[in-house]
Amino acid sequence: MNGDGACELYRRLTAAIPKEDGDPAISWNFTKFLVGRDGNVLRRFEPMTTPEEIGVVVADLL
Numbered sequence: 001m002n003g004d005g006a007c008e009l010y011r012r013l014t015a016a017i018p019k020e021d022g023d024p025a026i027s028w029n030f031t032k033f034l035v036g037r038d039g040n041v042l043r044r045f046e047p048m049t050t051p052e053e054i055g056v057v058v059a060d061l062l
Contacts, residue, residue, distance in 0.1 A: 002026065016041035034058065 002025045013033045014024035030047040034057065042061070045054055 013041055013044075017044040019044070019046070 010026075013035075014026060017033070018024040019027075028047045032045040032049065032054065033041055034043040034045070034054070036042050043057055
């Protein structure tokens with residue numbers, strides 16, 4: 001949920017990596033975030049990003 005009622009996790013994820021236009025809000029379901037073992041947000045993937053595209057990013061981090 002966007003706005004004042006947003007939970008802390010949502011606020012942390014969206015603030016860490018906003019959309020390309022600088023807006024941190026999620027405009028549609030299925031936005032995905034890649035979070036490292038240390039809890040840092042590494043990447044944000046918009047809804048149309050495929051699992052295969054995310055897999056390439058994850059493989060590069062290994």
